[in-house]
Amino acid sequence: MQLILRRLQLGSGVVLWTYLFLHLVNHALGIWSLDLAGRGLTLALHLWHSVPGTILLYGAAVLHFAMALHTIYMRRYWALPPAEWIRLWAGLSLPLLLIRHAVTTRLAASLYGFEPDYERIVISLITSGTQGLQLALLAPGWIHGCLGLWFRLRHHAMVRRAKPALFALLVLLPLLSAAGFFRMRQAVVAMHAILPAPDPTLVVxxxxxxxxxxxxxxxxxxxxxxxxxxxxxxxxxDRRRTRDSLR
Incomplete structure (x- = not known):
């Protein structure tokens, strides 16, 4: 049973890590142009908003969260090494940041027909003053996923040899994503003498x-x-039962 649970946790984690990886890459495309990032967003929406993509992504999210709750419930000792504390913090803080993003984009799209694109998203973030939150949005999940994969795969010789390249990916991809977002923000501001109001669908x-x-x-x-x-x-x-049995 424990082996099955570990495989389910790893499989769902890989799906979520793939989503974060593609999302960060998509933001990084903004370094070249807003249009290129927009094309990447269109492809991502076709992938994750399709019926199979939705089932895969949200099924993995629910399963991974259920596994996390099971781990928290079953843990007997909380004396953890620093890397485990970082992974725990990153994993638990991600949903707090992600819920805002998911409600504003996916839920608004499903309930009210809001069609997200980078220009609308950037305008909404600037006018609401939450562009800093957008930059911080994916970092905890990215750190959590990378550490989780490393802990599971580090016993493989090939993975250990690739450690420098993997560490470079861990650090550089979020930085490139942030740079892409700043570039898209500059492009959107340059397109408008006065920024328009956020999308009417979101306002209403x-x-x-x-x-x-x-x-x-x-x-x-x-x-x-x-x-x-x-x-x-x-x-x-359990401790009380053990003490009583020893008396």
Whole structure:
């Protein structure tokens, strides 16, 4: 059973890591032009918004999160090495940042027909003052995924030999993505003497989208805290049962 769970966790993690990798590459295309990044976004939307892509991506996200809750519940000791703490922080902080992005793009597209493109997205981020959040959005998930893959695959000689190249990928891709976003921001600002208002679809349904965002964040935090508290209670009962059996 443990082997099956580990394989499910690894498989779902690889799907999510692939999504993050393509998303970072897509942002990095903005270094060359807004149009090139837009073409990459169109391809990504065809991939992830298709029925198979949606099932694969969101199925992997739900499965990976369920595995994380199971790990939190089952963990008996929290004396972890620094790399594990970094991976844990990165993995748990990603949904807090990602929920805002998912509600504004995917949920708005599914419920209200909002069609995202980089010009609309950048204008929305600038006018709302959340462009810094966009830059920080994918970094925790990227770090979490890379560390998770390294911990699982580092016993392979080929992976150990490729460590310098993998470390370079870990560091450089988010930097290129940030540079691409800054370049797209400059391009959008240069196109407009005065930035237009955000997309009317987002404006009209802003209160509803904010409610979705708030409720999803509360649900996420409640599930994580509940798994931790339930695990600690189980550990306390186990220790008490052990002490009673030794008397």
């Amino acid at each position: 349904h802003q209160l509803t989208l904010n409610a979705w965002r708030h409720n999803l964040i509360v649900l996420y935090l409640w599930l994580v805290i509940s798994a931790f508290v339930a695990g600690q209670l189980r550990n306390w009962f």
